[in-house]
Amino acid sequence: MTAAFMDLVDVTIVNIAIPSIRQNAGASFSQIQWITAGYALAFAAGLITGGRLGDIHGRKRLFLLGIAGFTAASALCGFAANPEMLVASRILQGGMAAMMVPQVLSIVHATFPAHERGKVFGLFGAIVGLGAVSGPLLGALLTEWNLFGLEWRPIFLINLPVGIVALLLGRRYITESRAPKALRLDLVGVALVTLGLLMLLYPLTRGHELGWPLWGYLSMAGAVAVFAALVAYERRKAARDGSPLIELSLFRVKSFAAGIAVQTVFGVALGIFFLVWTLYMQIGLGWRPLRAGLTGVPFSLAVSTAAGLSVQKLVPRFGRKVLQAGALVMGAGVLVYIGEAHRYGLAISSWQMMLPLAVMGAGMGLIVAPLTDAVLSEVPREHAGSASGLINTVQQMGNALGLGLVSVVFFGVIDDRLTRTQVGPAFAHAFQHALWWVAGIMGVIFLLMFALPARPAQHIEGAADESGEGGADGAVGGAEGPAGGKGATARGAGELVH
Template structure:
């Protein structure tokens, strides 16, 4: 019996799962323009603003790989519903939060819900659609990212500025609820219920060690400046090294015992994949510069939330165009294309920094249109090319694990950028918001220069060849992870 006969509602199932991804993508982009309003209404401190943005990315990163494993074990539909329900409840909690602490906790839980939900969508496409249908299904799935990237900041600016029913910034979280409920109801009706197939135990020890190691890095990075770097925060940073070393050793031991570690040790021996992740981490760290630029525009230049969002629309559009260009050229030129895209990112960021310095308080949204477009073109090209390079280094039997590693690196880089560049920005606000923003941009430029140097070690296809995922005799293809530029 064919897939069409067995699953007549699979296209409706795709529609509701893509809706869920779109809601998640919008939520990922919607918050930044609302941060100054959140600070005013809740009296949130500077570190709290960083946690509100970075907490989501950390929660997502820590559950992404585990979410895929849970879906394999307990069923994709069940985990999708659990993840979406967690996301809805957390969005409600964020929208009703009486203080910054509750809001931060809700943001982390939102990220956890997304980490449980998003992997199931790709698994659903891979399992429920015939090979000749998958390109069309993936096209619909991919649409969620540019739409969310462009629509997220605009929706956030509109909702914050409109102050519907006196909700103010709370609307940027509460808007998730009706669409999330619609996705849950649609999934109950249209997504096929498949039993889990994996009986292996989850690597809870590995997850605990990784969480502890990352906490030991991110907590001091965000809180250290406000707390004056007491000895115990310094000790926590030092403790991150043995914790992460212990995680690596535990992963190798789990693999030797025949278990299923979070990260397949074989992936860590692929130099091309590791180099691509290093560049991915650096570029996503640099993307955190838009966190501080948003604060400068609203707090330093008194931009409205909507004007701030409009200033960033060209960047989102550039990311879309950069992705399209990379899809055609990155498989042919590999690391050379990535290096060129990194140079474009550097040019865009340098132009923005020059405008902040030269125009000062006269910096207008229209002046930023060209530089942010250039920046977005570089970001889209670099991230898409890094995905192509990463997946070319593994075979289909490791594609799922590799895509989880790539997406986790993206989220960790995002969180690191907000933590690092936010700390630099807030440490310099005494000299003025413009000086603080330029200092943070200078650090971001330094990170991008490091990324550019690392691109020299990226794999490059032989002349006349193209990067393609390594295949088995059956020519199967791995799952494509969600990228969040």
């Protein structure tokens, strides 16, 4: 739980401190994007690998290595001498999180009998909610207080005591476990996934700053070829030894393929929104970090409330319609926000943002909580672990892609040479422009959801239980990454609140 909390807080805490990092560290806008996108990309690329390494070499061992590495990377972030070192340290931190996080629910599954896991997942959900709300506030307070004159650095250094305590307690209390029939690690698949993502995201992030050079377009086109090579290689590897990095047969299941598309596109929308929202409030409107952090509280509370209602009350009665209603409600909240931002201009207050943020949060809560079960409901039970890991991975990939697109939909409409008086109006206009993109994406998500099953079966935990304690494929949080069912739902909600 300590590790899960640390990971969730670390992502939410950074967004609120981004303007301070830009001002005090002298980071360019593209470097600011990479401080967030680099973490998300490394996390996405490493999730499947981290989960499989835990099954092969022992979940406790990988968990402790991940905690130690994450804590060390946090120290490097906190003491970064320049923006380049901070970006590199954040990429390392994301890689360590990918080693640490998949083990959390795998260890829960291996440690607790089936009848006790419901209580543990309930606690996990509470930790997720606490991390989602406390991260922005903690980031705002640490930035405002400027402890010891360190400016933004304490947002990373706070991980050091927490990580050391988690490492000591983990060594003493966690018992070792591994999958009895763990698959071999597909190193070629890992390399192809990482290369393809870098070839796609790097030009998107740096393109505006560099004037969209020809090599950027060639790189993005080449990424398509790399992903095609990945599919061909994974198909051959599955036929040869049955241990591909990605189980391609899952995409023959209509609801799973549609759900993967929904997760990816949803991640893109949220990757765009949360970064431009922070820049809009703190640079465009000139708000202090604490005010910006407090403004986001209604959003987080609405997500938590709607998520609980959707799983317990609404989905059992209305099925897929709840998720589609969530997409429409969130899209409506975005449109209200555009209207409020246009109406009040630079004089807009936190109170005037409360309604659109609460509506957006409610819509998001209706989506994130039941989506994982809806996607997995028609997946064969022996592939539940593989499928849930892939869902979490594409969610992170979508987030990283959204962060890369910020250079197009936000910075692309801002003049490179602004006077002090032009900054506010330019950022306010760019924010509204980016929100139109987010609203359009929510419409696409609504249409994609028609391919989800009308009545998703809530069977993922049962599938894990039937497959036996610690099985490689059926286990909650099995070889492929974070847990399916309630565990993945809880973590997915927390990640998306970022």
